[in-house]
Amino acid sequence: MPDTYLQLVNSGPTATLAKRLGLPRPAVLRRYTPGAPLVDGPVLVLGRGDDADALARLLSGPAGGMAPGTGTGSGTAETPVLLDGWDLEVHRHPAPDVRYGAVVLVLTAAERPDQLTDPVLAAAGPVKGLRSGGRVVTVSRTATADDAPAVAAARQGVDGLLRSLAKELRGGSTGNGVVLTGDVPVTAPSAVAALRFFLSRRSAFVDGQLLAVDSTAGTLPADWERPLDGRVAVVTGAARGIGAAIARTLARDGAHVVAVDVPAAGEQLTAVANEVRGTALQLDVTAADAGERILEHVRARHGRLDVMVHNAGITRDKLLVNMAPDRWSSVLAVNLESQLRINEALLTSGDFTDEPRIVATASTSGIAGNRGQTNYATSKAGVIGMVRATAPLLVPFGGTANAVAPGFIETEMTARIPALTRQVARRLNSLQQGGLPQDVAEAVAFLASPAAGGIVGRTLRVCGQNLVGQ
Structure with a gap:
């Protein structure tokens, strides 16, 4: 949903009025x-x-x-x-x-x-x-x-x-x-x-x-406009929102993209894959063999895998006192446990060794916490810990693992937040607005690039300097 207030205070008579009234x-x-x-x-x-x-x-x-x-x-x-x-x-x-x-x-x-x-x-x-x-x-x-x-x-x-x-x-x-x-x-x-x-x-x-x-590792690109030229990247949760933006951005930067999402999103997933001239893989990332199926797909279609972007995620918000076991377990299963299993498959495959990159989507909720999101915040804080511990395992191959932590981003999910709450959330950062999926995608593309090999196990916030957390 567009930020109507942002548009009004930056155009026409309403911009003049906002200035006179001293509005942000x-x-x-x-x-x-x-x-x-x-x-x-x-x-x-x-x-x-x-x-x-x-x-x-x-x-x-x-x-x-x-x-x-x-x-x-x-x-x-x-x-x-x-x-x-x-x-x-x-x-x-x-x-x-x-x-x-x-x-x-x-x-x-x-x-x-x-x-x-x-x-x-x-x-x-x-x-x-x-x-x-x-x-x-x-x-x-x-x-x-x-x-x-x-x-x-x-x-x-x-x-x-x-x-x-x-x-x-x-x-x-x-x-x-x-x-x-x-x-x-x-x-x-x-x-x-x-x-x-x-x-x-x-x-x-x-x-x-x-x-x-953290180190002098990394390789500068021959062309700063296409720093991922020739690399093969898998993006989970790629059918819509932030995942689709990541797929588009990686492709723009030269990567061959494998777009992954659940079968129920198959039509949208295919559209994204076709748009970026990549391939689509319908897959539930919580499946026990998800990592092996990803490897089979990239071997058959591209012959290699260089970048793994863990973006798939869900929310099941409730206060902890009202939290049903399935709400807790499903969020951890999708947002964290699936990533651990897929990473283990990649690390033991012998096929993820050419300056490999893992980039995971965390959240500012995992840094500062958020009321009604104990399950989600646990999973996203876990992602931060996961990349910190996984990165050293990839260093011998010139690789690393890092995370991005989005703040309030304008997506279908945040569009369902009540209007007043949404307006408040947009203004609670130094830039006084929500980010776009493209903003998260740009950070992911940077961390996925060969030049980022010296950044080891770090989390980069994409939040406009949200006024909570660090």
């Missing part, structure tokens, strides 16, 4: 379309040290430039990798009267809290004048128990800085952070890919999030 006016988000510019306007890179200089060169470099120390799929940090140059207009110091499309704060060199002061305060003016739909991205290092107290304080301080700044942005602008673990270089494939994702329109509904890059 969420911006219409600029979402990705093929061929769109990476950033709308100049990019300001702030920070001191070699890392800031390296990223400035990356952003401004011509096509075909070479970046040292970007890593390879094998995890080596010294082999130069071809970077398809971004060729952006990059400034290293704020220029008066310039409205920037993005501000990148490189804070990896900070070893005391006071070393954050100059670059952060230098960003204040440019952030105030940020273009509509602009981006602020921090690049920092994770704080650990082994750090000196001052180092840990400075690094952890970036967390609060980024999350608070993201809440201050307006006009559809977002703030997110890339957090490097250990000695991972800023030019590691997954660091580069995460920076590009956060700068682009693909991350329109991702806000206030810090994504850790």
Whole structure:
């Protein structure tokens, strides 16, 4: 169901009236379309040290430039990798009267809290004048128990800085952070890919999030427009809503897609598969042999499997005191237990070994909880734990497992929520609106890409910086 309020406050006489009355006016988000510019306007890179200089060169470099120390799929940090140059207009110091499309704060060199002061305060003016739909991205290092107290304080301080700044942005602008673990270089494939994702329109509904890059693994694409070229991806729950959007997005990015859903959704499933020029597999994911049947299908039709997207899910909401056993069990069976069985089949098959990717759909309910959803929240929190524990099992093959955690997304399911509750839910995030299935699909496609091999067992929220949870 469309967000009528969003449309009214952004068009015609009702927009003027809303402005006069001081009503909230969420911006219409600029979402990705093929061929769109990476950033709308100049990019300001702030920070001191070699890392800031390296990223400035990356952003401004011509096509075909070479970046040292970007890593390879094998995890080596010294082999130069071809970077398809971004060729952006990059400034290293704020220029008066310039409205920037993005501000990148490189804070990896900070070893005391006071070393954050100059670059952060230098960003204040440019952030105030940020273009509509602009981006602020921090690049920092994770704080650990082994750090000196001052180092840990400075690094952890970036967390609060980024999350608070993201809440201050307006006009559809977002703030997110890339957090490097250990000695991972800023030019590691997954660091580069995460920076590009956060700068682009693909991350329109991702806000206030810090994504850790755990290693130098990963492979940068030859073509950023088709990062999944030649890969084979299975998407469960693909007949409608978020699953259908994931199938379309993976296909747009070059993947061969196998669309999976229950037989009852067969007609819609076939339509989606035909649209993306993929194949359809009618299958109940809770079946004991679901994993084997998926493998049989991909072997016969495509000869390989590279990406497994666990999207199938159901809700059976009730307060726990009114929860019937079948409501509890059915939700865990579909949302979590089926994924564990399918993953086990993939991991023991010997056919899931070429930089494999598992991407699962979690939920903000699994992070912050939600009244009347003890079963659903349990299953989605379980998904977060599952990918964290599964990812290390795939690392020897150049693979990983990660999750996306959607917030309020405009789907058939949320359209059934009572109108007033739905309006409140839409406004409870920094962007003051619900996301679209495409927003979740873009995050899934990023995590499914070969470049994301250094992101290990993480959960990326796609919630517009929902005001509950982290």
